[in-house]
Amino acid sequence: MKLLILDRDGVINHDSDAYIKTLEEWIPMPGAIEAIARLSKAGWTVAVATNQSGLARGYYDAATLEAMHAHLRQLVAEQGxxxxxxxxxxxxxxxxxxxxxxxxxxxxxxxxxxAVSLAGVWFVGDSSGDLQAAQAVDCQPVLVKTGKGERTLAKPLPAGTLVFEDLAAVAAHLLP
Incomplete structure (x- = not known):
C-alpha cells in the first residue's frame, strides 16, 4: 500500500490563528484538492491526521467538524x-x-x-509539531511552506525533512 498522511489546516485548507470554526471558513488551498484526487487516482491512499483543539475550546462542535470533512471528501470525489x-x-x-x-x-x-508500518511513510505538515510526530514513528517528515510552513522553516527542522512549496508540489514529486 502506498500511504500518504496529511495534516489538514495549512496543508489542505487555509489556516487561521483564530481557528477554522465554520464550514464557510474552511477554504481549500489552491491545488490541494486536485493533488489529493491525483494521488488517489494513481493508487495512493491519502489519510489525514489533524489537531482540532477548537472542539475542546468550544469554538465549534463535532457536527461542524464532520461537515467540514464531508465537504472535503465531496470535493475530492468531484475530482475523481x-x-x-x-x-x-x-x-x-x-x-x-x-x-x-x-x-x-x-x-x-x-x-x-x-495494518501497515509507518517506517518511511510521508507525513506532510506545516508545523514543528507535525514534523516531531512524524519523527516519533519513523515517518518521513515533509514540510510544506503553506499555512505555518514559512514560520516553521525559520526554526531547526528534524534531520532529513523534505520541503515543498505546497501539497500540489508534493503530489507532482510523488507522481510520474
Missing part, C-alpha cells in the same frame, strides 16, 4: 479521487492525551487502521 481515513484530536493542549501532535497517537491509529 477518494480520501482515506480522517482522524482528529479533539483535546486541548493541556489535556494530556496521546493523540495531539507532536505526540504520534493519530499516526499510530492510521497505521493500525490500515
Amino acid at each position: 479521487g477518494e480520501l482515506g481515513l480522517i482522524v482528529h484530536c479533539p483535546h486541548g493542549p493541556d489535556d494530556g492525551c496521546d493523540c495531539r501532535k507532536p505526540k504520534p497517537g493519530m499516526l499510530q491509529a492510521i497505521a493500525e487502521h490500515y
